[in-house]
Amino acid sequence: MDWDVMIADLESSFDAERRADLVAQSVELAEAEHASIELVDRLRGSVGRLIHLRTRGGVPVDGVACRVEPSYVLVDEGEGLQAVVPVSAVATVASLAGPAPRDGRRRPTLTALMREIARRGARVRLVLGSGEVVGRLVRVGADHVDVAVDPEGGIRSRRAPGVGGAGVVSVMTAAIEVLRSR
Structure with a gap:
């Protein structure tokens, strides 16, 4: 019996199991991280970008996201028109960016x-x-x-x-x- 070959096979098996465990853990961590992201985090990441909102009632709000607070988003619709949309009234959003970090400061409601x-x-x-x-x-x-x-x-x-x-x-x-x- 070749002990070196047997030990190498065992090490290879252990390494394969460890890699599979790491992949499974990283998938779980990624899912858990994504599950903690709120819409307002992604809206905050979209500040300065063109977004397309629709409210629960179907009202379109299209423009550049200027500011995002926990309870509302300020959108510049162009030609001097600005819209404040309560986050609770948002039904759909197109053109969202990835999430921005949360700001711990007290924000205006x-x-x-x-x-x-x-x-x-x-x-x-x-x-x-x-x-x-x-x-x-x-x-x-x-x-x-x-x-x-x-x-x-x-x-x-x-x-x-x-x-x-x-x-x-x-x-x-x-x-x-x-x-x-x-």
């Missing part, structure tokens, strides 16, 4: 952003699943925003064409799919 918009008195268009509300944000609550509706823009309902009006209307924050402004 959608509610904080809307409060600042209200302070500045900017005119906005809130796109909802049921229609649109155009006006100026007056107050921002925990789960809603009060909008002073523009007489010209008013309220446009997808379910009841021709519905308009002025005054103040309260909109549930969760119903907002896109907030647009120039």
